[in-house]
Amino acid sequence: MQLLHVPSSLCLSFQNVKTHEESGLPSYEKPLQLSSAIFCSLQQQRPERSKWASRRGSALSSFTAKAASLEDVAGAPAISKGTAESDVLKALSQIIDPDFGTDIVSCGFVKDLRINEALGEVSFRLELTTPACPIKDMFEQKANEVVNLLPWVKNVSVTMSAQPARPIYAEQLPAGLRTISNIIAVSSCKGGVGKSTVAVNLAYTLAGMGARVGIFDADVYGPSLPTMVSPENRILVMNPEKKTIIPTEYLGVKLVSFGFAGQGRAIMRGPMVSGVINQLLTTTEWGELDYLVVDMPPGTGDIQLTLCQVVPLTAAVIVTTPQKLAFIDVAKGVRMFSKLKVPCVAVVENMSHFDADGKRYYPFGRGSGSQVVEQFGIPNLFDLPIRPTLSASGDSGTPEVVADPLGDVSKTFQDIGICVVQQCAKIRQQVSTAVTYDKSIKAIRVKVPDSDEAFLLHPATVRRNDRSAQSVDEWTGEQKLQFADVPEDIEPEEIRPMGNYAVSITWPDGFSQIAPYDQLQTIERLVDVPRRVPSQV
Known part of the structure; x- marks a missing residue:
């Protein structure tokens, strides 16, 4: 085994139940x-x-x-x-x-x-x-x-x-990510609000609930994971045969951080950092994981965009503090996730209050978390108190939910964990059934996630509305795929989800069409539903 050296360029299987x-x-x-x-x-x-x-x-x-x-x-x-x-x-x-x-x-x-x-x-x-x-x-x-x-x-x-851990569309991912069911981003555009504290304690809460969990520390400039956990092996090693990274572990949770790469904190430009993140995340032997918790760095720059585009994020948990300044920065992150079609499932307001003399005090004000929930429609809000033990556990290398599993902070994280499990399952269900082909009526059924509207599309209409370079000239905008080129009775061979924003439709001629949900919602719809075709025995 050799030490890892960073290069300079750096819910269920829902099978149909058919009875006799x-x-x-x-x-x-x-x-x-x-x-x-x-x-x-x-x-x-x-x-x-x-x-x-x-x-x-x-x-x-x-x-x-x-x-x-x-x-x-x-x-x-x-x-x-x-x-x-x-x-x-x-x-x-x-x-x-x-x-x-x-x-x-x-x-x-x-x-x-x-x-x-x-x-x-x-x-x-x-x-x-x-x-x-x-x-x-x-x-x-x-x-x-x-x-x-x-x-x-x-x-x-x-x-x-x-079921075995796997994403909805595993074949489209790097090998290291094909056995991870859900990837959760813990994010805030503002530094110092407690993202790493929430990420680590959430991960160990999910592990305590029986899940297989990993943590990826995406902050190359200031990695926190090496301080917050205390694994015996504090240096990542590389498998020389597979050229893959073997994560370290602490209390059954797999850990990867640039801080474990033996390089200390990074002094490098943005594109190089994106290369480091890509290598650490996609070439690690994560194995089968139910949840990979990604501790996002502050901001909305290269690293964040790289993570959101390379990694199929299932959902995001937003961390904020009560101050108005925190809300302003956090709102930028929520808008970024919205644009990238990553659902935000919960807001955690850290350092919200403390109790003393039988009273509750709010030293940093109130309302930032609830304002995020109300303005962006995020379904769940959780408050974390100011607790010396919570801060001390982050410095000691033992997460608070491990050090005091029966405490009030642990109970809050249990609620957050239950929320994340439930919301991830709903998202997976919505994505996997968003676009399907109903062979009995020869129509494509569409129900976009987070929308109550369901409608039908004619397969030939969908095929003719392809906007890729094979169908439309990129320079002139001239339509290369003509109406008569697509037979009226064409049927898709396969429809697969592409993240939370689109589906990939494979047609009989071998063409794979990427159809974003936004585009499908603008296509002419079927009004008269075709009669059902009896199934052939």
């Missing part, structure tokens, strides 16, 4: 991707588990704990395999997701269903989108209960699992 016709079961052709705040897991040994579960307990009231009425089966001397499978799926369909109101069977969460009718044994697996959710144990308990209520069942075995 002979069993008389329904066929679920359009599963719904649900919030990962529901289908996830929690490390059993952490003391916070009961607090998280109780906090979401009210949501679980939507579960129906009673199995379906099966009197016609109870009196039968023997039960067939098809009937038994139907009974189990019908019982599990009583479990409703409290956020979306859809049962777990229709969503395709039930996997590997095995039944021994003679012994009355049932086993199955619930596949999760992410292992980082506080009420996974509740789902397991309800699944056991409803199946055990079936009259012929004597033993139930439920296994909880999560």
Whole structure:
């Protein structure tokens, strides 16, 4: 192994659930991707588990704990395999997701269903989108209960699992990023507001919830990660065969920072810094991660643009302080993410207040965080108090959520973690289903994320509206692709998401069209919906 030297130039697999016709079961052709705040897991040994579960307990009231009425089966001397499978799926369909109101069977969460009718044994697996959710144990308990209520069942075995970590469009990414499900930017255009404190404690909170997590310190000029954590190996090493970077680790979280490269703080110009960031991020052997937390540097310059363009950011968490000056700078960052189609899911107002003599004091004023939420429509706001222990933990190398997992600060970060898990799952669901092809009516369905409007487009119209250099002359603007060049009955072969802003549509002639959501919203729409074409057997 050799030391890394920086060169100078530097939620679930929602598969369709198709049951056998002979069993008389329904066929679920359009599963719904649900919030990962529901289908996830929690490390059993952490003391916070009961607090998280109780906090979401009210949501679980939507579960129906009673199995379906099966009197016609109870009196039968023997039960067939098809009937038994139907009974189990019908019982599990009583479990409703409290956020979306859809049962777990229709969503395709039930996997590997095995039944021994003679012994009355049932086993199955619930596949999760992410292992980082506080009420996974509740789902397991309800699944056991409803199946055990079936009259012929004597033993139930439920296994909880999560899909392999991967982004929605892995094949378009550098090799090092293809096994990372969600990349979260923790950002503020202003320095000194506590981005690194929030990033590190958020990462270790997600790890405490059972997720596989990494932290990338993107501040080359002033890296904070080496001070805030204390890994045994404080120098990054390079795999000489693969020419990849092996991250260091602390308490199970993978860490990469320029401060671990043995170079100290950087003195270099912007383009060179962008090269360093690109190398550190894309050539690291991250392995399978559910969440990669990126500690963004202040500003909206080369580094920020490089990160947003090279990395498929799932969402951003904005950090601010109560002062008006902080709001002015933070607003610039929010606008940058908006322009780059990166959703901002939460605002954290750091150093918001302190308590003394039975009173709450706001030494830096009030309202910056709420102003960001109101002006930009960000859905969640969290306050972090002024605490000497929070500052001290950043200097000691042990994050506050690790040093005091039951404290008030840790509870706030648990709420932030739950918010991030839930919002990331919703974003992934919206992106993966934003543009689809409905073969039965030969039309492209569009529902742009963060929009309630859904509409249909004719495939030929979409193909004719391509604005790439192959269809339109870049210099003259002359239309190279003519109307007659596209057959009316053309159908897309594949539609894949391209970040949070566009889809890639592959056509029968091999052409891959990049169709931004903004452009799709301006194309002539189908008003008369075509009749459904019966599926061929």
